[in-house]
Amino acid sequence: MAAQTLSFTPLPLSAGSSPKSIHVADFNGDHNPDIVVVNAGGINQNNISVLLGDGGGGFSNPIFTPTGGLGSIALTIGDYNHDGKRDIAAVNNITNNVSILLGNGDGTFHVSGYYATHQGPVAISTGDFNRDGNFDLAVVNSSTADVTILLGKQDGTFQPQPDVYVGGGPTGLAVGDFNGDRIPDLAVANGSLGLQLMEIFLGNGDGTFRSAGTAEVGNEPYAVAVGDFNRDRKLDLAVANLAAGNVSVLLGNGDSTFRQAVNYPARTGPVALKAGDFNKDGKVDLAVCANVSNAVLVFLGNGDGTFQAPLSFPSGGFCNSLARGDLNHDGKPDIVIAYTDGVTVLFNASQ
Numbered sequence: 480m481a482a483q484t485l486s487f488t489p490l491p492l493s494a495g496s497s498p499k500s501i502h503v504a505d506f507n508g509d510h511n512p513d514i515v516v517v518n519a520g521g522i523n524q525n526n527i528s529v530l531l532g533d534g535g536g537g538f539s540n541p542i543f544t545p546t547g548g549l550g551s552i553a554l555t556i557g558d559y560n561h562d563g564k565r566d567i568a569a570v571n572n573i574t575n576n577v578s579i580l581l582g583n584g585d586g587t588f589h590v591s592g593y594y595a596t597h598q599g600p601v602a603i604s605t606g607d608f609n610r611d612g613n614f615d616l617a618v619v620n621s622s623t624a625d626v627t628i629l630l631g632k633q634d635g636t637f638q639p640q641p642d643v644y645v646g647g648g649p650t651g652l653a654v655g656d657f658n659g660d661r662i663p664d665l666a667v668a669n670g671s672l673g674l675q676l677m678e679i680f681l682g683n684g685d686g687t688f689r690s691a692g693t694a695e696v697g698n699e700p701y702a703v704a705v706g707d708f709n710r711d712r713k714l715d716l717a718v719a720n721l722a723a724g725n726v727s728v729l730l731g732n733g734d735s736t737f738r739q740a741v742n743y744p745a746r747t748g749p750v751a752l753k754a755g756d757f758n759k760d761g762k763v764d765l766a767v768c769a770n771v772s773n774a775v776l777v778f779l780g781n782g783d784g785t786f787q788a789p790l791s792f793p794s795g796g797f798c799n800s801l802a803r804g805d806l807n808h809d810g811k812p813d814i815v816i817a818y819t820d821g822v823t824v825l826f827n828a829s830q
Contacts, residue, residue, distance in 0.1 A: 485758050485777060487792050487814065487825035494541050495528040496520035498817035499552040503804035504565050507531055507586045512804045514538065514824075516817050517546070517554045517569050525551040527567060529586045536807035536826060544580060544588040549573035555605045557614035560591075560635030568616055570600045577603065577618060577627075581635055594629055594637050598622035602702075606654040606663035609686040617665060619649045626652065626667065630686045640686045647674040651702040655714045657681070658691070658735040666716055670699035677703065677718060677727075679735050691735040697723035697742055706754030706763045709784035717765050719749035726752065726767055730784045743778060743786055747771040755803045755812050756780075758829060766814055768798040775801060775814060775825065795823035 495518035506513045511534035517527050525548055528541035548571025559566040564582040571578060576595050580588035599622030608615040613631035620627060625644045629637035648671025657664045662682040669676045677696055680688040697720030708715040713733035718740075719726055726745045729737035748771030757764045762782035767789070769776055773796060776789035796818035806813045811827035 484829050485779070485790055486828045488828045489793065489795065490536070490824040490826060491795055492530060492538060492822040492824065494518070494530060494817070494822040495526060495543065496524045497819070498799065498822060500554050500800045501802045501815055501817035501822065502554060502556055503802045503806070503815060504556050506565050506582055506584075508564070508584055509534075511808075512806050513586065514815055514822065515554065515556070515567065516822060517551050519550060519552055525549055525571065527551075527554065527569060527580065527588065530822070531586050532806055534808050536824075539586075542586045545590070546571060546578040546580065547590050547593065548576055548578050551578070553601065553603050555603045555616065557605045557631075559614050559631055561613075561633050566635065568603060568605070570596075570603045570618060572600055575600060577616065577629065579635060579637070591635055594639065596620055596627040597625055597642060600627070602651045604652055604654045608663055608682055610662065610684055615686065617652060617654065619645075619652050619667065621648050621650055621671070624648060626665065626680075628686055628688075643680055643688045645669055645678055647671050647676070649678075650700070653703045653705045653716070655705040657714055657731060659713075659733050664688070664691075664735070666703050666705070668700040668703045668718060670701060670721070675700065675720075677716060677729065677737075681735055694729055694737045694740065696720060696727035696729070696740050697725050699723065700727070701749070702751050704752045704754045704765070708754075708763050708780055710762075710782055715784065717752055717754065719745065719752045719767060721748060721750060724749065726765065726778070728784065728786065741785070743789070745769055745776055745789065746774060746791075750798070751800045753801055753803050753814075757803075757812055757814075757827065759811060766801060766803065768794065768801045768816065770798045773797060773818075775816060792825060794818050796820050
């Protein structure tokens with residue numbers, strides 16, 4: 480597939496009030512990708528909405544489940560109680576906690592508990608931080624400049640661990656093994672108070688972390704994605720820099736250090752990004768959500784850690800988050816966008 484043929488066909492969908500974060504997974508066990516969105520909404524509208532996919536590009540009306548918190552703005556997915564059904568952990572920014580919503584296997588959920596964070600939680604990721612076979616959670620708290628670690632048990636409950644102090648005002652994180660020891664590490668975007676840093680914290684294998692240094696990126700780093708951009712089997716980082724209007728690419732050395740960032744212009748307001756091979760050429764590309772520009776930018780990878788000038792596609796509105804998945808089983812990765820008023824599916828129409 481040639482780079483010049485990359486194209487998408489949009490499908491707008493309704494998913495709730497003020498969608499903030501979006502993911503793709505199979506929630507009803509029919510082997511078709513579904514869409515889940517967390518909605519901030521109003522006082523009584525903080526919820527998740529699930530749109531069940533039919534495998535051919537069609538979706539059900541949204542199925543709503545209240546989170547029970549206020550300011551629901553981020554989510555992550557895992558099987559937290561080992562019953563073979565996908566569960567959700569939702570971040571509540573106003574009530575400063577995480578809601579655990581266990582899946583019923585049909586696209587509906589029930590809240591099983593709440594876990595306190597520190598002040599201003601804004602992002603969440605999943606990984607097995609203590610290598611016990613259970614999903615754990617890492618939550619970035621922007622106001623208190625730390626990361627809350629919650630270690631999962633087999634029954635869907637969690638045990639709080641000592642917080643990881645970051646400093647500044649962190650806004651995003653990603654999980655990956657950055658030093659090759661097969662233990663999950665954390666990459667945290669830290670951009671407030673004049674900082675322009677990615678901070679790396681190495682996992683000790685018991686649910687605790689140690690600082691491994693920083694890497695400079697653009698002004699106000701907001702979100703981070705992980706991928707192998709130069710095909711050397713070492714994890715690299717891509718960072719969306721909100722104030723700078725660009726994306727920083729940092730190639731990993733495999734020992735938790737990174738080469739100097741290379742910056743790529745990304746219009747106005749890049750707030751989210753996702754790595755994936757969107758043109759099916761075997762090279763990792765980047766999809767970037769530029770909120771103020773109402774666009775999704777796709778940077779096609781050259782396979783050596785560099786990227787081509789971005790191709791632009793309408794997002795449908797003020798873009799907040801994006802995800803990827805093959806939503807119509809045609810073998811091509813599609814992009815799903817959460818924006819101010821709803822959801823847009825960009826079906827990959829490339830030849």
